[in-house]
Amino acid sequence: MKDSFFTLTFFPRKPRSAGSGEYPLYARITTEGQKAEFTIGRKVNPSVWDQRAQRSNGRSRRDIELNKYLEMVRSRFYEIHNRLINEGQFINPQIMKNHYFGMVEKPKMLCDVFRETNIKRREEYERGDIGYATFSRWERCVTYLEEFMTLNRGEKDIPIKDVTAGFIQDFEHFLRMSKECANNTTVRYLRYLKNVIQYAIANKWTNDDPFAGKRFKRTKAERCFLTEPELQRIMALDLKAFPRLESVRDTFVFCCYTFVALTNVCLIINKLQTNNRGIGNGLETTCLHHFA
Structure with missing residues (x-):
């Protein structure tokens, strides 16, 4: 001025x-x-x-x-x-x-900017830089934002420059209470929102950072090993009504018996082989394609 x-x-x-x-x-x-x-x-x-x-x-x-x-x-x-x-x-x-005369650029809206960044996330997913689960969470976060603003403000979107620290706190409460998200899931969604705000600041669509001074702490998960009886119960589950879950279960059990790490190799079940050696409880080995 x-x-x-x-x-x-x-x-x-x-x-x-x-x-x-x-x-x-x-x-x-x-x-x-x-x-x-x-x-x-x-x-x-x-x-x-x-x-x-x-x-x-x-x-x-x-x-x-x-x-x-x-x-x-x-x-x-x-x-x-x-x-x-x-x-x-x-x-x-x-x-x-x-x-x-209304010949000025309209303010950038929060969900519109979020979807703009999601276009980049889709490109990263298609290029193989991120997984489908990560990409899905980015898109789900926009849906949760719209639900939150509709419930609390009576509108589906607001100018991104109007996002305040109080807005962030209310959204965090909404995720924990209304969506029953655990701590790590809530932190993940808030980090996605923080990434969008930083993107808007870089493009000068907003000047204030509502995340300034706010720190997120994830809960360290205590992982334990499956016991033999627990693995047997997983194998005994009848998942014929859920083919996708059945494929996931079969892949997991296969990895348990063959020591193939799911974190290092992407496994796609191609076809159940009825003539291959059984690995217990009637479960047959699967024909798997490995992708680096």
Whole structure:
């Protein structure tokens, strides 16, 4: 913001061609010697126009409505000027004129920016840089944000510059209470949101970081080994109604008996072999394709 003072002047201008005898009205915005002029779409008879008062002295209904309209235009410019000051933006006549006519870029919305980053996550998934589960969580986080804002604010999206530390705390509470997310899952979603906010800051769509000073601590999971009876119970589960889960179970049991690490190799079950050596409890080995 360079200057907080401006003047707004209304004046009639004689048209080039003779018409009804009325002159079109113009507005002039002035700041620091700079000016911008535009027609306000109204006309006035020059005989009733008071330039000093910048209003019509006529008594007709049309003149009364014109004066009300001029006051409305003036109030609109004061509103624009105050908002620009509060936001710390640069002020000049052209900027104020653009705001009046709605020719300014609309604020970036939180969920829109989130989906923009999700396009990049999809490209990373298709390239093999991240797994499908990670990509799904990124998309699910947007859905949770929309549910949270609809429930708490009555709207599905807000300008990203309006995201505050309080908004983050409320969203964290929503994840833990309404979505019953465990600590590590909640932390993961909040880190996704933090990544989006940092992306917006880098593009100058927002200036404040609502995550400043906030730290997330994940719970260290205590992992233990499966016992033989537990593995037998997993093998005995009837999952025929859930083919996908059955394939996952078969792959897991196969890895338990063959010492193949799921974390190092991607395994895809191709076909159950009925003639291969059994590995216990009637479960047959599977034909697996290995991908690095």
